[in-house]
Amino acid sequence: MNINRQVLTLDEFTIKQMRDFPGATGELSSLLRDIGLAAKRVNVEVNKAGLIDILGDAGSVNIQGEEVKKLDVFANNQFTGVLKHGISCAGIASEELDDIIIFDDEVSNNSKYVCMYDPLDGSANIDVNISIGTIFAVYRRITEKGKPCGLQDFLQKGINMVAAGYIIYGSSTMLVYATRRGVNGFTLDPSIGEFTLSHPDIKCPDKGKIYSVNHGNFFQYDEKVKKYIDRCQKRTKADGGPYTQRYIGSMVADVHRNLIKGGIFMYPAITDKPKGKLRLLYECNPFAFIVEVAGGKATNGKERILDVQPTELHQRSPFFVGSKLMMEELEECMKG
Numbered sequence: 001m002n003i004n005r006q007v008l009t010l011d012e013f014t015i016k017q018m019r020d021f022p023g024a025t026g027e028l029s030s031l032l033r034d035i036g037l038a039a040k041r042v043n044v045e046v047n048k049a050g051l052i053d054i055l056g057d058a059g060s061v062n063i064q065g066e067e068v069k070k071l072d073v074f075a076n077n078q079f080t081g082v083l084k085h086g087i088s089c090a091g092i093a094s095e096e097l098d099d100i101i102i103f104d105d106e107v108s109n110n111s112k113y114v115c116m117y118d119p120l121d122g123s124a125n126i127d128v129n130i131s132i133g134t135i136f137a138v139y140r141r142i143t144e145k146g147k148p149c150g151l152q153d154f155l156q157k158g159i160n161m162v163a164a165g166y167i168i169y170g171s172s173t174m175l176v177y178a179t180r181r182g183v184n185g186f187t188l189d190p191s192i193g194e195f196t197l198s199h200p201d202i203k204c205p206d207k208g209k210i211y212s213v214n215h216g217n218f219f220q221y222d223e224k225v226k227k228y229i230d231r232c233q234k235r236t237k238a239d240g241g242p243y244t245q246r247y248i249g250s251m252v253a254d255v256h257r258n259l260i261k262g263g264i265f266m267y268p269a270i271t272d273k274p275k276g277k278l279r280l281l282y283e284c285n286p287f288a289f290i291v292e293v294a295g296g297k298a299t300n301g302k303e304r305i306l307d308v309q310p311t312e313l314h315q316r317s318p319f320f321v322g323s324k325l326m327m328e329e330l331e332e333c334m335k336g
Helices: 010-019 027-047 070-084 123-128 215-220 223-234 251-261 280-293 324-335
Strands: 057-061 067-069 089-094 113-121 132-140 161-169 173-179 182-189 194-199 210-212 264-267 297-299 319-322
Touching: 010 027, 010 182, 010 194, 027 070, 027 113, 027 132, 027 161, 027 173, 027 182, 027 194, 070 089, 070 113, 070 123, 070 132, 089 280, 113 123, 113 280, 123 132, 132 251, 132 280, 161 251, 161 280, 173 194, 173 251, 173 280, 182 280, 210 251, 215 223, 223 264, 223 324, 251 264, 251 280, 251 319, 264 324, 280 297, 280 319, 297 324, 319 324
Parallel strands: 089 113, 210 264
Antiparallel strands: 057 067, 113 132, 132 161, 161 173, 173 182, 182 194, 264 319, 297 319
């Protein structure tokens, strides 16, 4: 059997990239490795969740008014813990927390970055063994180095991100992250307990045949959104169709599939939620950054997601993301 000795672990890959920039401090590489460590811990609990009392509700409600699952709490604690005890993060914000957490100590105050995350996206699917995930975004702080970070570090436009990524806990566990240099995917090798480079330089196909949307809300969507969905359903072979509708209800799983295979993911505003449901800072911005670096596009239906100026930590937004040509067709529908 031939063994590929060229396969890089996440640690090796980040160090290799750092060596390409003589002036790099290694803080971003360290932060990404901390995130990988937390992901491995969460992965262990996700894999044995059916065997221990970690499924179900934790008995509390998060800032969005959603029931908190026990694994959400565990995941949030793991990511918060590793970043707090690392050397690269000045503070964090989480979907599960009402406010930011500032790591007010000498090392953290001199760190370059802040991190935001949804510790366990798709947690409503935990009890039925459907793929779930973690989403994260990394920003260079704008407050004075040497002092505690502040809320303004977190309320930055998505275009200011230096890195973003997600971990998908599925049939295999993958960590995918993007910097402005590209998007790379790492699959967890359980035999050595390391994320190894499996999907180098990911590119989102310009066009796919998958559209992902919750059809149960169809009659609450704007007429322009309905128009695009109608086009998706009526495509013929002559114009590149027919499209296939695939919607898991776990955003990480849906967008990951479309990133690899080509497709479009839509979570429009509805009559009951005119501002949308997905969180701008923890869900929309990270995925917009990843998909754009990979060659795709992302909007809120009116403007580029990464250009939106956040005003609230838990701000919500409509979200459309995917293959470039499919997104351009959507944008045509949204104009007229």
